[in-house]
Amino acid sequence: MDPRALKATSVTAPDIEEAEVAEPSALKITAASSNPKMFTLPWGKPLASWPKELLANLPRGISRHVVRFVHVGDEIYAMKEITSRVAAREYELLRRLQKLELPTVTPIAVVTGRHTRDGEPLESILVSKQLKFSLPYRALFAGNLRPDTTDRLIDALAVLMVRLHLSGFYWGDVSLSNVLFLRDADAFSAFLVDAETGVLHTSLTVGQREYDMDLARTNIIGELMDLGSGKLLPDEVDEVAVGDRLLERYHSLWGALTDQDDFGPDEMWKIEKRINKLNDLGFDVDELEVKTADDGKRVLVRPRVVDAGYASRKLLRLTGLDVQENQARRLLNDLDAYRASTWRDGEELEIVATDWMREVFEPVVRMIPRGYRSKIEPAQFFHEVLQNRWYMAEKVGHDIPTAVAASDYIKNNLPKYNIDSKTLAEINADADSGVVDDTAAYSGSSDGAASAEAEEDGDIVGADNENVDSIGRDGYANLLGGLGDIGSASATDGLDLDVNSDVFEGMWPTHADSFGQHSVADEEGTGSGAASVADDDDDYDPDEYDQDAAVWIH
Amino acid sequence: MAKVVFDHVSRIYPGNTEASVSDLSLDIKDGEFLVLVGPSGCGKSTTLRMLAGLEEVNKGKIFIGDKDVTTMQPKDRDIAMVFQNYALYPHMTVADNMGFALKIAGVPKEEIRQRVEEAAKVLDLTEFLDRKPKALSGGQRQRVAMGRAIVRKPQVFLMDEPLSNLDAKLRVQTRTQIAALQRQLGVTTLYVTHDQTEALTMGDRIAVIKLGVLQQVGAPTDLYDKPQNVFVAGFIGSPSMNINTHPVVDGKAKIGSDTVELDKAAVDKLTPEDEGQIVVGFRPEDASLADPEEANAFSLRVQNVEDLGSDGYIYGDIVTDGFASQAAATMSDQNKLTTIRVNPRRLPKIGDIVKIKIDLSKMHLFSPASELRLN
Numbered sequence: 001m002d003p004r005a006l007k008a009t010s011v012t013a014p015d016i017e018e019a020e021v022a023e024p025s026a027l028k029i030t031a032a033s034s035n036p037k038m039f040t041l042p043w044g045k046p047l048a049s050w051p052k053e054l055l056a057n058l059p060r061g062i063s064r065h066v067v068r069f070v071h072v073g074d075e076i077y078a079m080k081e082i083t084s085r086v087a088a089r090e091y092e093l094l095r096r097l098q099k100l101e102l103p104t105v106t107p108i109a110v111v112t113g114r115h116t117r118d119g120e121p122l123e124s125i126l127v128s129k130q131l132k133f134s135l136p137y138r139a140l141f142a143g144n145l146r147p148d149t150t151d152r153l154i155d156a157l158a159v160l161m162v163r164l165h166l167s168g169f170y171w172g173d174v175s176l177s178n179v180l181f182l183r184d185a186d187a188f189s190a191f192l193v194d195a196e197t198g199v200l201h202t203s204l205t206v207g208q209r210e211y212d213m214d215l216a217r218t219n220i221i222g223e224l225m226d227l228g229s230g231k232l233l234p235d236e237v238d239e240v241a242v243g244d245r246l247l248e249r250y251h252s253l254w255g256a257l258t259d260q261d262d263f264g265p266d267e268m269w270k271i272e273k274r275i276n277k278l279n280d281l282g283f284d285v286d287e288l289e290v291k292t293a294d295d296g297k298r299v300l301v302r303p304r305v306v307d308a309g310y311a312s313r314k315l316l317r318l319t320g321l322d323v324q325e326n327q328a329r330r331l332l333n334d335l336d337a338y339r340a341s342t343w344r345d346g347e348e349l350e351i352v353a354t355d356w357m358r359e360v361f362e363p364v365v366r367m368i369p370r371g372y373r374s375k376i377e378p379a380q381f382f383h384e385v386l387q388n389r390w391y392m393a394e395k396v397g398h399d400i401p402t403a404v405a406a407s408d409y410i411k412n413n414l415p416k417y418n419i420d421s422k423t424l425a426e427i428n429a430d431a432d433s434g435v436v437d438d439t440a441a442y443s444g445s446s447d448g449a450a451s452a453e454a455e456e457d458g459d460i461v462g463a464d465n466e467n468v469d470s471i472g473r474d475g476y477a478n479l480l481g482g483l484g485d486i487g488s489a490s491a492t493d494g495l496d497l498d499v500n501s502d503v504f505e506g507m508w509p510t511h512a513d514s515f516g517q518h519s520v521a522d523e524e525g526t527g528s529g530a531a532s533v534a535d536d537d538d539d540y541d542p543d544e545y546d547q548d549a550a551v552w553i554h
Numbered sequence: 555m556a557k558v559v560f561d562h563v564s565r566i567y568p569g570n571t572e573a574s575v576s577d578l579s580l581d582i583k584d585g586e587f588l589v590l591v592g593p594s595g596c597g598k599s600t601t602l603r604m605l606a607g608l609e610e611v612n613k614g615k616i617f618i619g620d621k622d623v624t625t626m627q628p629k630d631r632d633i634a635m636v637f638q639n640y641a642l643y644p645h646m647t648v649a650d651n652m653g654f655a656l657k658i659a660g661v662p663k664e665e666i667r668q669r670v671e672e673a674a675k676v677l678d679l680t681e682f683l684d685r686k687p688k689a690l691s692g693g694q695r696q697r698v699a700m701g702r703a704i705v706r707k708p709q710v711f712l713m714d715e716p717l718s719n720l721d722a723k724l725r726v727q728t729r730t731q732i733a734a735l736q737r738q739l740g741v742t743t744l745y746v747t748h749d750q751t752e753a754l755t756m757g758d759r760i761a762v763i764k765l766g767v768l769q770q771v772g773a774p775t776d777l778y779d780k781p782q783n784v785f786v787a788g789f790i791g792s793p794s795m796n797i798n799t800h801p802v803v804d805g806k807a808k809i810g811s812d813t814v815e816l817d818k819a820a821v822d823k824l825t826p827e828d829e830g831q832i833v834v835g836f837r838p839e840d841a842s843l844a845d846p847e848e849a850n851a852f853s854l855r856v857q858n859v860e861d862l863g864s865d866g867y868i869y870g871d872i873v874t875d876g877f878a879s880q881a882a883a884t885m886s887d888q889n890k891l892t893t894i895r896v897n898p899r900r901l902p903k904i905g906d907i908v909k910i911k912i913d914l915s916k917m918h919l920f921s922p923a924s925e926l927r928l929n
Binding site: 083205243432 | 567568569606607608609610627628629641642643644645646647650654655657658686687688692695699718720721722
């Protein structure tokens with residue numbers, strides 16, 4: 001087991017079963033950080049009926065649980081209603097995956113001991129940080145789709161799966177719904193958002209990996225068939241072929257990273273070639289296993305420890321920019337071009353990088369209109385402006401200044417980062433109709449009227465990602481030495497707050513007007529004057545988060 | 555459908571010296587619902603994952619039907635892990651939600667429709683087949699999710715704590731549904747849980763496992779009435795069995811200041827390693843209030859009483875020489891107090907000292923040294 005994962009545990013109670021038995025009678029928040037605003041939330045209400053003013057209207061994926069995006073101070077948190085046992089387990093597992101520097105959402109807290117005003121117990125809530133700039137796959141399919149979007153999503157997922165598997169993480173529930181996507185230059189990066197069924201092992205067996213991928217294939221084909229049924233998938237996409245592509249990409253990447261090479265003693269340069277190839281794939285080699293074959297005539301080489309993020313680490317070191325891998329590669333290329341064009345090839349790259357930041361990168365990203373700052377990452381913007389500059393130059397046959405390319409991009413391309421409110425409502429209604437574990441819906445009539453009514457009420461039953469348990473509670477408990485009372489976080493590694501929920505009764509404004517009037521108009525728009533941005537949904541903090549604002553621009 | 559055989563199976567995780575599952579031999583009969591139950595970390599999920607092919611088998615063999623599947627890939631084993639993800643797809647009809655995996659597997663359309671219709675009948679979803687999930691209630695959505703596993707017609711269902719992320723109310727409801735469904739379908743099922751109530755209410759047979767070692771396999775009543783060792787006695791049943799170690803004097807157990815008769819054949823089986831002691835167990839419902847002068851009864855100081863309407867419970871400490879003592883090693887609930895079920899109309903008061911008589915025919919006697927059953 002990776003020592004980072006072993007150190008990651010905050011929950012030390014010996015027995016996972018205890019967590020269920022010992023459901024606290026008063027509200028209890030076990031958190032990785034202290035955000036005082038957490039206390040002011042209406043924990044005594046089912047998540048599905050939290051006041052709209054609190055919610056960030058972001059697209060959600062399909063899930064069997066109720067999920068909501070909630071404004072908490074300056075941040076947006078994703079909240080998922082699940083049993084305390086599953087919440088505690090997933091919180092812990094996400095923390096370990098974070099320590100392993102794997103691409104996952106950041107866990108924030110587990111809230112247990114929730115009760116309604118009448119004393120009825122409510123399910124626990126797992127709180128995680130909303131991954132900025134990310135989108136569920138459904139939202140990507142709602143926009144103007146490039147023909148190869150499906151393939152690019154699948155490629156990102158294959159990289160994620162290889163990284164998780166290399167770290168010994170068996171997911172048990174891979175699907176597009178359990179992943180969030182970030183744009184990463186021309187590609188995507190995939191982030192795990194749901195670890196309910198996962199187990200962290202020392203290493204995985206072939207059986208575990210293959211089963212995980214087989215599940216992934218089935219789920220993904222199912223999800224695409226679903227999009228197809230909803231006429232959201234381009235006709236030419238063959239769902240089964242996409243599923244098969246995932247397996248093919250996964251296996252080829254896995255092979256490149258783990259296969260043993262066989263060299264003659266005079267072919268040691270091939271080791272370097274292998275490492276370069278891995279670097280090209282975005283992986284760093286930490287350790288190589290080199291041994292001679294039994295006959296003594298051949299050298300066997302196998303990478304033992306590989307870490308993803310080769311280019312992004314290099315860029316981080318040079319510039320302090322923390323970006324996705326392909327974005328980093330793009331930025332590094334531009335940095336190289338800048339060094340060459342300014343005749344500074346002999347100079348230290350660190351110094352050139354500082355100038356490049358000041359003279360090239362920062363002026364461009366400062367041009368991002370305010371209304372888009374929560375929608376597009378600066379590095380992605382920079383990449384797309386460079387792309388646009390190239391297209392423009394090709395068209396007119398001469399170089400185009402970056403500022404011109406940026407203005408043109410802002411005017412003509414940036415609006416694609418908006419999702420119109422109708423589409424957003426559709427995506428979230430879709431998500432709601434997949435929810436299985438909403439207790440409120442259960443008590444409904446057998447003809448399903450209850451759930452339908454709830455939706456028509458505008459009561460968005462949300463969801464991000466889902467599922468029930470399947471595999472490996474024991475294995476996980478073995479590793480942890482048991483996982484139990486989630487309140488027993490260690491003093492150094494988390495906060496453990498016992499709260500009497502009554503204290504907060506009344507702290508929560510029950511009337512919408514406490515939040516002032518709606519319909520703030522943000523006229524800043526794209527800066528080109530080509531569009532007006534009407535925030536028709538949420539006036540909570542439009543400057544910082546008009547990601548919430550549903551925008552309709554032609 | 556098929557039987558499942560674990561033949562002396564062991565699993566040792568890399569880097570561990572102790573086996574997580576040790577020399578497990580277990581038969582699951584064709585069509586049987588077998589529940590594997592035990593505390594966290596006991597190896598029950600490891601056992602299930604070995605059957606699924608998700609965990610290597612270090613020693614021994616596993617058979618599904620007559621096929622040795624020990625080294626076979628999971629997808630070739632014809633098993634279904636029930637209750638994995640199963641959010642529903644909003645744009646697909648109920649029928650497509652249930653049958654899409656068959657479509658991927660290339661099953662002909664007519665056969666898919668036939669299997670889906672069969673499953674829908676069992677799940678009471680026939681009239682909803684052409685509707686979208688949006689039109690269903692939560693309970694119906696849950697059944698559609700189950701339908702996905704059913705239409706595959708696997709040889710074996712594997713369920714690993716499938717109810718763990720449902721709240722208490724839904725859990726009871728779904729528990730009943732799963733058990734009824736399994737019986738209707740007759741598919742061999744291995745069900746893993748830490749919850750002995752789930753085990754008792756659902757399983758045809760229960761296998762209790764502790765620290766990787768199988769403790770006892772049997773029908774729920776076998777385990778309840780004749781637990782083979784102290785662990786099973788303490789694990790199965792709620793409220794749990796009262797279990798105490800007492801000195802044996804003249805063939806009788808000395809409980810506090812009192813003596814209680816024991817089964818002679820059982821006492822004869824005690825060995826020198828037991829050092830003149832015996833473990834006496836009895837369930838709360840197998841003892842009753844006795845008259846103050848009655849022989850074969852022991853004194854209990856009442857620490858708490860509960861009136862549940864239909865039942866009353868007394869929680870108390872055994873009295874030795876006039877003092878209530880908690881020194882004896884006990885394994886019952888309620889802070890190690892002795893629990894007795896009584897008529898709720900005759901509840902004593904807190905602080906009273908009452909006499910308790912154990913039904914001799916329902917007494918469970920164990921060797922302190924081996925912890926094995928003596929009677």
